[in-house]
Amino acid sequence: MEQTEKSGRLAWFLMVIAVPMIFAITVFAIVLSMMGVNVIDEAAKAGKNIPIFSSFFNENKEIAPSVKKGALNQEQYVKQLNEQDAYIKRLEADIRKKEDETSSLKDEVVKLKQQNDEASAELEQKKDGSLSELYAEMSSKQAAAVLVLLDNASAADILESLETDKQAEILSKMEPSDAAEMTSLLSQ
Numbered sequence: 001m002e003q004t005e006k007s008g009r010l011a012w013f014l015m016v017i018a019v020p021m022i023f024a025i026t027v028f029a030i031v032l033s034m035m036g037v038n039v040i041d042e043a044a045k046a047g048k049n050i051p052i053f054s055s056f057f058n059e060n061k062e063i064a065p066s067v068k069k070g071a072l073n074q075e076q077y078v079k080q081l082n083e084q085d086a087y088i089k090r091l092e093a094d095i096r097k098k099e100d101e102t103s104s105l106k107d108e109v110v111k112l113k114q115q116n117d118e119a120s121a122e123l124e125q126k127k128d129g130s131l132s133e134l135y136a137e138m139s140s141k142q143a144a145a146v147l148v149l150l151d152n153a154s155a156a157d158i159l160e161s162l163e164t165d166k167q168a169e170i171l172s173k174m175e176p177s178d179a180a181e182m183t184s185l186l187s188q
Helices: 002-034 040-048 065-137 140-149 152-161 164-172 176-187
Strands: none
Touching: 002 040, 065 140, 065 152, 065 164, 140 152, 140 164, 152 164, 152 176, 164 176
């Protein structure tokens, strides 16, 4: 009977005092953790002051090799990240430089095309001018004979570049049908 009485008191102690106390401490630790308090570190500090528990908390804790390795890896990653950022910035600068060069080269190409077009137009004018001078210096009969042999569009262009007096003289030396075609082309 004495044994059942002792086990009854132990059960009563566990159910009424120990279990609710463990539950309350656990809930209190969770609440403190949510508030940003590091419960484990605070418990270790408090445990160092209690004589029986102080032997469990060794102050000369060595950092585990895996933690050291993780810190080293993190430093390497940060270093690599910084190197890659610097490399990216250099590449971006190179790209901007190449884009500027490309833009200036495109501008230069446009200017060269304009110069080429102007030179071609000038050359064409000189060519037309010298051709006009050639026909202007020819006799009307000879000019008419040569113009009849050319295609109508070319002949009309040459006639158009001449003065009206010279045009009239050349047209008068042509066959009437050829003169009519040239006059028709000149009027267009």
